[in-house]
Amino acid sequence: MTSFLPRLCCRMPNFISMVLFLLAFSGTSPNALAQDVVEGLKLQLNEAVNDSEKVMILSDLCWEYCFTDPDSALQYAEQMYHLADATHNDYLLAVACNDLGRSFQRFTQYDTALVLYEQAGTLWKEQQDTARYLSIRFKMAIVHNERGYFDEAIKEYQSCLQGFEQLGDTLSIIAALNNLADASLQLGMLSQSRDYARRSLSLCTIPDYDYHKMVALSAVSSYYEEVGKIDSSNTLLAEVIALQRELGMEVEEAISWNNLGYNLNRVAQYEQAFQAFAKCLELSKGVQNTHQIANAHANLGSTLIYLHKPDEALPHFREALAIAKDQDLRVLKKQCYKGLFDVYMMSPRVANSDSAQYYINQHLAIQDTLLNEEMIKEVAQAREKFEADRKEQENRILAAENDLQKTRIESEEQQRIIQWWTFGGVLLLLGALLAVFLIRKRVADRLKEAAWESQRFRAVLRAEEEERSRISRELHDGLGQLLSTARLHIGALKKAVPDEKQTSIHQATGLIDESVQEVRNISHNLMPATLQGKGLSRAVRNMAHRISDSGTIEVTVSDQLESVERSEWDELMLYRVIQEIVNNSIRHSGCTKLDISMKATGSGQRIVVKDNGKGIDPAQMEDSTGMGWSSIRNRIALLGGTLQVERGEGSTFVITIPVRP
Template identity: 25%
Template sequence: MIGRPQNYFLLAFLCLSFLPALKTYAQNQRSLDSLENIVKSSKSDSVKIIAYGDLCWGYGFVNFDKALYFGNEELRLAKKFNNQESIALAYSDIGNTYTRVNKFKEALENHLKAYTIRDKLGLKVKAVGSLSNIAVIYKQQGRYDEAIEYMTKALKIYEENGEEVKQAIVLVNIGNIYRNYKKSVISKSYFERAILLSKKNNSTSTLTNAYSGMLLYYFEAKNYDQALKYANLAVGLTKSSNNKNDLATIYNSIGQIYFEKGHYAEAMKFYNQSLQFRLFMKDKLGEASCYKNIGLCYSKLKNYPEAEKNINKSINYFIELDAKDYLREAYNNLSKVYEDKEDLEGSLNSYKKSVALKDSIYNKENADKINELQIVYETEKKEQQIKLLNADNKVQKLEVAKRNIMIWIIAGTFVFAILFSFLLYNRYKLKQESKLQAEVIKQQDLATKAVLIAEENERKRIASELHDGLGQMFSAVKMNLSGIAENLDFKDEHDEKMFGKTLNLVDESCKEVRVIAHQMAPNVLLKSGLTAAIRDFIDKIDARKLKINLETFGLNERLDQNVETVLYRVIQESVNNVIKHAKANSLDIQLNKDADGIEAMIEDNGKGFDTSLSENFNGLGLKNIISRVAYLKGSVDFSSEPGRGTLVAIHIPLVA
């Protein structure tokens, strides 16, 4: 609610004899006792009008009866002097008093009277204050669209006038409306803006309301720890101002937080604290809600007699207040209590009452809507008949236009259907082509894999035959020749040397067969992995002719067998190409495995070649490298120039 104007400086000016009392009042947050002394002692009705208004506002937070009494006294004196501005302020004060105890019908009547007077007098800013108060009531009545409309208008004017405290009040109200509208994120932004403005202007009451808004936002988001944080902030501010109405609301909210967390005894403690304030304020709707909540706590604690007693007490209040929606919820809660204590008949009766109330609310709402629609329909029908009688030609033209529009709509629909069908067919065709292409690629991959597997198997077979067949034969020949040499008498030294050379050639041939067999099917690759196999291969190359440096990163674990085999063959082929063609004396090999895949860099300082000439790629060695890398969905890049060496860069993606 938008607060009343601050008139205390005017009081001081009008009544200097009460300066000590006013000073004490200002120092003690405008003490209500001091104001009552002013009313009793002052002979000036103008001073009394102002004091009555401030007393109505002040007691509105702690004592409804006193607040209403002083508000009516303010109105009586204002009417006596026919001071229209003071009359409007009195209506506004009385309206705020009724709002605090949820008597919205009476509150709305008074605020509408205040608005009518202020609008007639051209008091734009004060009229906006009345609109803000009316919007608060619309919010409580569930008329959210109207509430937001009025609040937004008020906010714009307060922003233009730089009234930041009133901006904060309106921001809190808009935030609460959006929260009720289930637009939590938007509501939070309004509460946060209100907190900033309230802190900037040291507005304790507005800051309390903004904290309460954040409390409810986090409660509905089920973030109970954050909700308690803002609840404690709000309680701290409210206790210092002794605002019983706000304390009752906040304690009730804290009780709900503990109830949702399953701490029922703690929840009941806060519900009872809220109830004491409600009783003091004579807020019957608030009292009834507290009794209902306390009853739910007793039910959770399995104290069913107390649960039944408190919920029935709330039901009696709701019946008295004609609060059907609250009454429906209370009957539903009572049904659950009876069910928990295994009183099935009582549970069923309460449930039936809840359903009956729900149906009555639903049927009433529908009846209202149907009546409204019927009135609209009959009105439109009569208006249409008048139009038909007075403008027959116009109606005919409208009919023709409607018919033409219909034709265009049908034609457009037909064209759209054709286009849509074509798009569907085209999409289907593209999908089929994509499937076919995927299958072709799959078959190509399978064929390539089969070729490589067959090649590898053939290598293993040849290696086995070389090692077990030809290798054994060479070993036997060497043994036989060695045996002959022991018994053979050579004619001269030349024959003996020739025989020795022949024996050495047989021995070298035997070693060469083993090397070839090993290169074709290296056992170390199968046993120890890629890095060990490459090192084993490099160690067999004469370092005096070609110095090879190998670096590996991230290859601590074994790779897929196909990947290891292909990479080994590619590096083997690359090294053989360097030995055969590059005339290099230095070769660097680097292998790196990371999340993206495997990178292989093979760089020599040989004579290089022109990569722009296609004939340089006709050799079987380079073709083998390219085809093997392609099989693993990888890429190979050759970087070379005559006289500048060659760099082969290979990337193999790893499939997770």
């Protein structure tokens, strides 16, 4: 029956990735809320007579509530910020920004937290308070770490580490090294993670540093686990557990027992793994951590399957599944459904193929859902990054064109100065000639530099289009193939699934088909294949067909461009101009019909795009600083053409492009 054994049981996050060090202004550790302390602070707040005193009392209240009642902490922090701002005291305002940023970070409102931390850091830097400035930068690194931006976190941690070393702050150095070890581990930089953790351990030489020693040991243990040295990892985990027990960290100790069980299962020491998971369950129940309780039950069930004890595994999977359903823990539900499938296939007492089929179907359904969500997320992230990079490049090109225009105006002004001095008379001839020589040289240098800049901007545009083409190919050939393969696998399940379950199969197939179509649309928008293979006319027609097929807007195309010969680069530039104008009309004009006319003239090409929307004011368009119109104007200018906008019953855009010599 070994073919029905489950995958390795679910491993909880390593302790080091759960605990990140917040260097607060106070050296107090975040203990449980002491009610007598809070009541005393509230009494002091009521008796305070000035705003400065109130700000500092509110700061203490924020700290006391931060780890136990985040809502109250946020309320006090907001009150504190407004009072500090009214005092016009930079010190108090920096303290308020720190506390308010910490509260927003607790609610995962990271952008707001970063803005407040940045403001606090600027104030501390202006006051030349290096220690507090580094503390703020360290918190910003923690925010990057929590968001999953590990590259940015590592850069910030390294900068803080250098500052802490200059200050000789051993405790902060240890914290920075531990967090660098964690971030490096998240990026798969295993040797770097190990080295940072070992440096931290070398500094943890006194009992006061046991907490940080425990975190560093956990990081090294994770390194050994990743490289397959399970025995070494388990030895260090035993030390971690001992330190956590001494420090009274029951939640974290439960996690470490879970991770120890995970490692023991990897080396087939199932009896010892069962004992480790049982200890995790005992501790988790003691602290009433339902998520950890569910994980422990599921892992106990999986381990019992390894031990060929499916009847004993059944209640554990049911307990875990009940919690997973209540808290909508989809990954845990997937593990439980797989475990229950194994139980009903292995156990002679409860063997039931129908129940087994039900549970494996539930397992596969969640697995497919998670896979689809991950794929969609990756596509969205890739698209967002590409759009941001594209707009940034277009802004740079626009700025460069403005600089070029400014240089031309300056050149014309210098030429007028030259003419004035030329007519100055014979007595000033030598001086005038010298001035002419110097000025013309400067003008020539600027024009040469401007021409070079123009060539560079063309190269940037070309690189941008090449990158679009590359991303288009990768989306089509990579992600598209993966989605198609996933559809084939789901299709293969149809015969094995009862008729009443076919709806789930059809829904999954439909989701994949929608994903495939979305990938194709993104790929085509990035780089239409017809443009490279069959020219501008065919590419524009294909674009029109796609829009018309949506059923909301009718797009017609008429062209007489067969006799016009242009380079692939020029055709691509023209296609981007037409594409941007059409997109603007669809988004902003409210039109229902678009006409695109492309015609060859004696001197070049004339392209007319007309819609029946509400029309656009040409003057407003000229003044627009939006990236879309800037991109259109810049591309037409690079082709040496002109754009004319007419407003009547809708808008008419007339593009005239001359023939290049």
